[in-house]
Amino acid sequence: MRTVDGRVAGRRGQATRQKLLDCLSEMLSSSPYRDVKVIDVARRAGTSPATFYQYFPDVEGAVLELAEHLAAESVELTGLVQGRSWTGRAGWQTAQELVDGFMEFWRRNDAILRVVDLGAAEGDKRFSKIRTKVLTAVNSSLADSVAQVQSKGKVDPDVSPAAVAGSLVAMLTAVASHQRGASSFGAKQNELRPALALLVHLGVTGRKPTK
Known part of the structure; x- marks a missing residue:
């Protein structure tokens, strides 16, 4: 599993990436897709937008991963x-x-x-x-x-x-x-x-x- 810039994600990085996906999935259950922002997903996952962008180009990219x-x-x-x-x-x-x-x-x-x-x-x-x-x-x-x-x-x-x-x-x-x-x-x-x-x-x- 690689980051957006091509680096191989370690075990901790993979766990962070999965947590971001889990939080996004939870948010989609209660919020319209267009209203979900990177900063909100990152905050819910207990991390920063910068960390989110290490693994996904944007919210749509993460949604496609879930799909x-x-x-x-x-x-x-x-x-x-x-x-x-x-x-x-x-x-x-x-x-x-x-x-x-x-x-x-x-x-x-x-x-x-x-x-x-x-x-x-x-x-x-x-x-x-x-x-x-x-x-x-x-x-x-x-x-x-x-x-x-x-x-x-x-x-x-x-x-x-x-x-x-x-x-x-x-x-x-x-x-x-x-x-x-x-x-x-x-x-x-x-x-x-x-x-x-x-x-x-x-x-x-x-x-x-x-x-």
Whole structure:
């Protein structure tokens, strides 16, 4: 691990760098991204702005570092679908666990995901690339699942597995991003999970689940 000027950071330097990232992550949970300043992050970490600039060019650079870590962790989403059965009761369990895992991932990483979405919406290719990497983790596995069910004649042959998977992931992302606002459109939080699981199951298998 190197500093901005190319020097290798020692153990103490690495610990300071990580503390700065941890403090930034905490601040993003309670403050708008644009309002977070280097001096505030440094103060919260118990160090100086000069130290911050040893490891990051600016706040955006540090945010991108957090986002890259998030993208690496998103591989866990693949395991929610890959190799799982969509037959009978097992299929319903798969749909439920996918929804639970996806929603929990979003809750756990809400602060940085909001910044990634903002950057991507503004056309920043760096954030767009990270967002795509996060969603691809589950999108590709879902598309494979639809294709497998389709190969057994249980899904219309004209259906595009990639289109179905992309639509389901977009739906999960939209709901996961607005979990707290569920009540604004008349839905209770505890109603979201079964509703999403039903839609996912229908999308993948073309059938109602066996419960």
